[in-house]
Amino acid sequence: MPSGTRYWTVLDDGMDLVRPADHWLRHLRFGQHRAELTTKAYAGDVALHLSWCKRTSRDWRVAARDLGLFMVWLKYTPVQADGSVGTVVSGPGAVPVRGERRINRVLTGVRGLLAHAIRMDEVPPWVLGQIYELADTRDLLQEAHTEGAGLGYRLKARHRLQEPESQVDRTSDEAVVAMFRACRNARDRLIVLLLARVGLRRGQVAGLRREDCHLLMDSRALGCDVEGPHLHVVRRQNPNGAWSKSRRSWVMPVDFLVVQAFDQYAVERHERLGAGGSDLLLVNLFRPPLGSPVTPDAIGDLIEALARRADVDEHVAPHRMRHGFASNVADAEGTLDEIQNLLGQSQPTSAQPYLHPSPGRLRAAIERVPTPRELVDEVRR
Known part of the structure; x- marks a missing residue:
């Protein structure tokens, strides 16, 4: 931008801006003050979805009803060295090219674009029901409930894979x-x-x-x-x-x-x-x-x-x-x-x-636990 602030966006094959995606990414950067690297990640996610829509002759505005097929495409379709998207590798024994966590992150970007486009009247309102389901707060952990608040409602993502648990470890x-x-x-x-x-x-x-x-x-x-x-x-x-x-x-x-x-x-x-x-x-x-x-x-x-x-x-x-x-x-x-x-x-x-x-x-924590006298006597016998 002329101010020197940078953000990432999406271009089509003719190197022209994809206006809905660009509008959303600029909103993230300047309206919500998100980081440049955040726009970079979301721009790549949106580009994948738009590429899939183009290759399958789908209108991106209403393609959310087929997000399940998009998830399969994501799982098995690699990106070539030149940045182009390859063909689908399918069939028994095919090796996935993206894991559950990566697919979920792409879907987060797609939902963000569609939700923003609905607010801008660029996408039909009914699409919101294709990407979210209405849920109430009763399924939340007790710690997540606000004191004094009654029953509340929230949007829950419809398409999401179960991710394998992998805790980030500490550097020694x-x-x-x-x-x-x-x-x-x-x-x-x-x-x-x-x-x-x-x-x-x-x-x-x-x-x-x-x-x-x-x-x-x-x-x-x-x-x-x-x-x-x-x-x-x-x-x-x-x-x-x-x-x-x-x-x-x-x-x-x-x-x-x-x-x-x-x-x-x-x-x-x-x-x-x-x-x-x-x-x-x-x-x-x-x-x-x-x-x-x-x-x-x-x-x-x-x-x-x-x-x-x-x-x-x-x-x-x-x-x-x-x-x-x-x-x-x-x-x-x-x-x-x-x-x-x-x-x-x-x-x-x-x-x-x-x-x-x-x-x-952890060992010190175990050693701090008192031992019953009766148990000690039983072990010594």
Whole structure:
């Protein structure tokens, strides 16, 4: 856009905008303030559905009545190296090319487009009944009910596959130490600590500005009343596409290791760029364009490269490092509300999926359970 803000959209074979999809994606980016990467994911989902409609001679406005067939097509139809969609591979023993989780995500994008198009009077209202069924709140968990509220109604997706349970695990401290040692410069060491020791998402790391970093014991000279070294995590538009998923801003305390890493990186950056470069904290120092901000994708690529260089056996990713941070706080007897605030979550229960107790803490929990005297005597006999 002329403002410099970017979003992803959908083009047809003639490289023209697909207006309904573009209108929805722009609404997500600018109306709902969603991240650029969110529009990228949804644009790909919508493109798959529109491609299926075209290949099967269906009008996308009313093709929702055949979403079951679309799900089969998604499961067995690969995308070629040039971006085109291949032919359906069907029959007994065919190998699926997309799993349940990926198919459900595509369907989420399709439902979002259709629901928006219904509001814009571009799709018949009856299509809403093809993608959602009306459900009441009686089937929700007790914790999801609002105190004092009566019976409520909600829309429940009609087409959804049962996903296999796969809990995101924590990155081990051993892997973090190995990757830290594999770093070849101060900037990369700081990135590892911001992910593993501060628990930021990669978009939040890439979106940090130098003005957000208050590393003095007394920050009143900076106009800040927060005590001790800390970071201000702020959701804002950034030229590198970095985006904080949390809608609210919060203060993140940091320890002496992170402060030292900041100091070493500040010296390294000044030696390479002087006072120049982007106002964003993390910038390119060793490849052109020098001084340009590091992107969230580049941080993901860096973690993959460090894991390979350090010969780490486990699967490592920025989000797993965030899980490791939350779990380490829990292992150090941090409470759920403390972890919630450190992660920038809105509710204490939002932090629950991030907690993965260490084996030592699980054993300690068992040893704290008192043993009945009678049982001890019986075992000793």
